[in-house]
Amino acid sequence: MARSSTRPTSRDVAQAAGVSQAAVSLVLGDKWRGRVAEATAERVRQAARDLGYRPNLAARNLRLGRTRTVLLVVPALTTEFFAGVYTGAARVAADHGFGVVLYPSPEGVGPARDPFASAQAALDGVIASSMAADALTAIRGDQLPLVMLDSDPEGSLGAATVNLDIADGVRQVAAHLLDLGHRRFLHLAADVPSWTFEVRARELAARLAAVPGTSIRTVRAPISIEDALTAAAAALAAPGPRPTALVCDDDKLAAGAYKAARRLGLRIPDDVSVTGLDDLALATALDPELTTVRLDAELFGERGMRALLAVLDGRTPEGGDIPVELVVRGSTAPPGAS
Template sequence: MNRTTAPTLHDVARMAGVSTATVSRCFNLPDRVSAKTRETVMRAVEELGYTPHFGGRALASNRSNTMGAVIPTMENAIFARGLQAFQETLGEAGITLVAASSGYDPAHELEQIRTLVGRGIDGLLLIGAARPDETYAFLERRRIPYVMAWSYQAGHAGCFVGFDNRRAAMIITRKVIELGHRHIAMIAGITNNNDRASDRVDGVRAAMDEAGLTGRDLRVVEARYSLNSGRRACLELLETKPHPTAIICGNDVLAVGAITKAKELGLRVPGDLSVTGFDDIELARAVEPKLTTMHVPHRRMGQAAARALLAIRDGATDCPGTLLKTQLIMRGSLAAPA
């Protein structure tokens, strides 16, 4: 036995005393092989420590059993969690994940997509819908099945597995207004090239309109995804008069940053200032007061995305997209104004 090179189908076949075809079938169509033979083969597989060679497999079957994902960054807990679930679900189906990150840059995203496609993926997970036509054109030309997560744009072509960011933001804003707040401010994520962030701003605006409050009553500051940006943005909002009595944040991290800053400035939360988040990550329950936020089912989204991609692979013709529900979670950081 040659110990220096990986064992091949051939080695297994020889050891088990069968043909390579039979060994191959043991892996791919187990019920086409008699139980006895299968057992012999599997014993040889064990003994040799055989693992199928990806290249050979991809070449012969025209399938890579690999799916790609390009997300903004794994450092953001919501994507990390979604990606984890995506990978787990894929793994159950024998698919491995190839991952890349775009750093929120559409040009870089396209570059990453190109690389993954060249690597031979059977499907692709993307985040949101805001990207240049060029990217969509590339995907169409190469016939790569893809799903977009975290968004759900009814008018947009393609397959979505996400939720209605705008509507969710409306719901949380309605609650804020219902409690009596009139001076409302928003700390939004960076909206450039980010439909999730901009939809949330739109949603807040829409709810204000609906309640007869004018856009002038809403001050919006954009901030990068970090506690410190949230703190800075909060400070900026509190420097001008009249103070807002409630700050609606585009995500939990910004909200927690805002809360800590507000407390540092001697404000009571929610007594003097209410703050709301969005996402419901673990952080939301670590801060005092606990964060009132919009719960997003990140894990379920990752799972659903994986299932959608698997369905397409298995021949689903129409888009097996999913519109997920979010849920308003009332905790301590939102109350009626003083």
């Protein structure tokens, strides 16, 4: 009997089954057909079960030169959205025998500026959100296979990209509000440097420019309910004709806008229509429920992982943006409906 203080190794199993370590490896690795007799194989499996044997992954990784582990770099996990992305990526990963390790960008996780040191695992590849920009330079240095989420397809230097069709979402929002008759817009923009927010601003401006008689103002706020509250309150209280439609870059900003409207005594949607983007649980908890664009975070994560698996396989990742969907609820109505 081997030293019981330490975990059993394949050699311990071999000894218990009366075979060589190589035989154990063959049997447990499912490579024994035609090399080991069925009876022997069963003896090995039984011994492994009896000893509670689990292969040492560090040794296996060293031997094979790959780890079946990838890193997911996100700006923050405290958001429902990226939690969903992780969930989707992890599901696909598990189906292919992969694991996913998270690296939430520095603000969340202390001083460590090195994603690779912080995620202790040895890695086969990386999936990174373009919002976690500060970690990207460190990542590009390494030659690991990389997939970018929501990143400028032109600017990603050859890395594969998987994008939500945000531009289409913004188009749908603009069309909906224009159809309702809105002409004076306020854009509550996320104060985060990322391609995905640039697209929102660009597309919204383009859509409105196509319609004569429209105007738009933009204010920026970090993505938090409190910051959005103060920014929106200031903008809505500003002199001049008040905007009738408030387009928010994200549902959290919209929640802040609700509080600002309430504080100023404005009714939604009678005095001002509000739209969000994400469709978090928040959206239906608000009163009235928020008109927003549904993003399928889990599907996003799944597609990201599939793309990375394709790259690892030497295949070309599936192309095409992920469709999004406008969900019309009670926060939008024709202007001046009061």
